Amino acid sequence: MMSSDNFKLELFNQFARIGKALGNAYRLEIIEFLAQGERNVEELATLSGLSIANTSQHLQQLKQTGLVTATKKGQYVYYQLSNPKVIDLFAILRDVAEQTLAEVNKLVDTFLTVKDDLEPIPAKELLERARQGLVTVLDVRPPEEFNAGHLPQAINIPLKNLENIYHTLPKDKEIIAYCRGPYCILAYQAVAQLRDQGFSAYRLENGFPEWKQAGLPIE
């Protein structure tokens, strides 16, 4: 019979497995990608810039700790987050990092120079204003992520297309841009470009996964 000290150590070793799984930048990035919707190995490798073998290795680790699940479709293996709480876990990990690691703030201050987040108006108010056509909600993620789920009334203009399309946007409406998460550069760059063109543009602080996890409506 296992002693209570051994039991506790074994149990905490299991908890530590989750910590280890999150202890690598690429695996965190994969989690962020999967938070937008399921992806296959090749897509994840391309998105992250890793080799396919290395991507598969990281996915095996995430799978073995139960953070992701896999589904075979033909010869493609699609990966999903196993549980929406993984989004909450990553969100609070980022939050803690933001508050405890000076380097996070230094990086953000240096690189993400478009400062003002959207004033934290209630999500319900944003939804109502969007419904009334008073603001443009702009999703700058790739189309397949938009298709997997997005904010109600959102339009999808991936950042790389923005330069060619912004002139079709009404200038008399505020634009609220959002992306994969709170540190997604695409939303920052979109807001910067739009402001350069005279638009009144802001960034939603969180991304689509956090919005969804908050129980807010999605399409």
Add this chain to the structure above:
Amino acid sequence: MMSSDNFKLELFNQFARIGKALGNAYRLEIIEFLAQGERNVEELATLSGLSIANTSQHLQQLKQTGLVTATKKGQYVYYQLSNPKVIDLFAILRDVAEQTLAEVNKLVDTFLTVKDDLEPIPAKELLERARQGLVTVLDVRPPEEFNAGHLPQAINIPLKNLENIYHTLPKDKEIIAYCRGPYCILAYQAVAQLRDQGFSAYRLENGFPEWKQAGLPIE
């Protein structure tokens, strides 16, 4: 100027530092001890069974990731959690582990055989019943953790003293025992012993730190 890919990788490397810090069973245990109140190196070494040098090494890592802070008092260095959100982070990490790692449930089912948690009666109701003297709230942590903070109306009987003291407890009142966290064995063992002696005893599901983080009153 840092490219946006580099920026993202650097930022996620910072997030990964938090994951790595949590990727070791002993550091998680230290976090759980510090969640009850500040401790010095020697105390933490004794509680965890690690050498003082090794304990200090783990503490340096936790300090460098900002999860703990240190305060010198005479020749003693006292460590604290830097931020109560670290308790939330550990709680959700456990929660995710519970849902994704079969081994967690296997360990718990095998070792913690006293099954019924307290029915999830609202904390407010528990508090009111304690105030009216209808239940006994029993804190089985060591006295220094009890002194650092505890549930209102709680009495402190460390598990090792319970055998000699339980006869002083009123048998006509339910006993609600709590400890350091949801998997703390001391509360399980207390409940088992009390039931053996004919008491109507249950375990509070969470520990003192989670109670506190929920904004519930403490003494």
Add this chain to the structure above:
DNA sequence: CAAATATTCAATAGAATTATTGAATAATAA
């Protein structure tokens, strides 16, 4: 049936992590 494609596995090398041991440092007590 063979070729192509997607993915995983296995082996390897280098880097990172962890525990141990002894030395060094800082603060207090005698």
Add this chain to the structure above:
DNA sequence: TTATTATTCAATAATTCTATTGAATATTTG
């Protein structure tokens, strides 16, 4: 001032982690 105590540092060895490379496996296409 010296001895004691508490803690940290540094070096080392063992273990674990990560990326790479090539092979193996599974599925689809021609």
